[in-house]
Amino acid sequence: MTTLNLLPLIGVIIIVIGFALRFNPLLVVTVAGIATGFAVELDWHTLLTTFGEKFMNSRQLASFLLILPIIALLERYGLQERAKQWIASIKSATTTRILIMYFVVRECSAALGLLSLAGQAQTVRPLLAPMALGAATNEHGELPRWLKDKISAHAAACENIALFFGEDIFIAFGAVLLMDAFLKENGIAGIEPLHIGLWAIPTAIAALIVHCFRLARLEAEITHDIETHHLNQVSQEVAS
């Protein structure tokens, strides 16, 4: 019987409470790190060097900053406005159709290993979100802020879900190689990365169907949201 050591979990508890109470996440994460370190009796200096080392070694996570200057420049010269105008010129473009098209193309390209073909900073912010918003504006006129946020959030979600469930089909992707290495290390022979990639296909198809079904319903949701919004406005005007 192994003893159950719960002390290292103090950081997890701090994270859950801190995020739920909406303290600044940087502070919550740092406090959780310090508390976890102390719980397992690390001294201050070891804790500091662990912080420093891990932070240094994950600097590539900040590489999206490199994309921002060109995006910011293009936005200065009306990139988002152009994306909206362009969508307005395509009569059949709706928010749902734009998002579904992006989702399908993104999941298929990820399955072929083209992971860097899109991303939150390079495609969602400058192109996909303005186009999805533009299509909704054409249909319904100026949108309230909360509805704009909802459509933008859907654009970001499309990128994530399509990427995650497409990439594991590609057999040279890190996750597949990680699984393969794990099985070999644990003495299970005769499994090729191809087998793992093949078993990723059912869930990838399920993700496609489930999410596109939700996106198909989004159009009706937006229409409903707008109607309720207008009704509320009217009733507010009547009341005042």
Added chain:
Amino acid sequence: MTHAPNIEPTALLEIKTIFLIIGVLVAFLVYKTISDPNHPKKITTALFWGLFGSIFLFGDASIAMFGAQVTHTWVGLFVIGIAILAGFGLVSMGSYQTTSQQEKESYANKYGNKLFVPAVLIPIVTVFCTILLNDIHLGSIYLFDQQHITLGALTLACAIALVVGWKITGGTPLLAMSESRRLVDSIGWAAILPQMLAMLGGVFIVAQTGDSIQSIVTLFVTPDNRFALVAIYCIGMALFTMIMGNAFAAFPVMTAGIAMPFLIQMHGANPAALVAIGMYSGYCGTLMTPMAANFNIVPAALLDLKDKYQVIKVQIPTALILLSFNIVLMYSVIF
């Protein structure tokens, strides 16, 4: 992805060079913040980004000159400084001189679809370089750092897009950098969160938090009930991923703790299907957690959403449906 560190060939676009470029960009933004006449929290905001930027500008040089121990110590102190500045609300937006809505509309009409060219160039050049130019070299000098080809390709693509954007709009790269302060400031602390979480993940590994989670999950194991085992493995993968923010960190712990002894060895499950579907169950967790900040929080900040958890909220229904699908699928195919 990590490869075995062996001989390191020299490259034109080394990872250290890319970090230096990021450092220079951030330093420029700090300078712009200090010269902002109407910034409500000028000094502390400049300090916040200054601490962050120095880790990129001086980190590698400091390791070369003073060694890892000294460097990691001051970086650790800087990180705590960054957390305190952000935690006490001392970092804010400033004032920005960008174009008005009207000017944007008229520029959009003037340049038309040419505006899309630089934006579309970034992914195309990145993919082109990673596929066709990945191991291009002259003698022993490679174009890209062989450990970080995508990052090198992305950097090159951004540089090319900047030049093309300059050609089309007349806006110089310097103007582009100034304009990016508006974006970086609106992203704010979220830009640093992914690295902070990677750091916390490191502390969790040192503290062996994974073992504690594994032993809690094992408490629920009923070795004879196959369906319950499958459900515990998949839900455990999702939950552990939500805590660590990364399915790769959850995978070895949960698979070694539950799937190997109970499903593969005891019930003879098919390993390929098991690991593939297990990993996807972890991805369902990734969609539901703020700990996967670069996927869930940074985009919310990039899109300037009022609720920084809104992307997660939109993803939760799909994630839960797919998690249930995975459990049923795994149960019906692995035995």
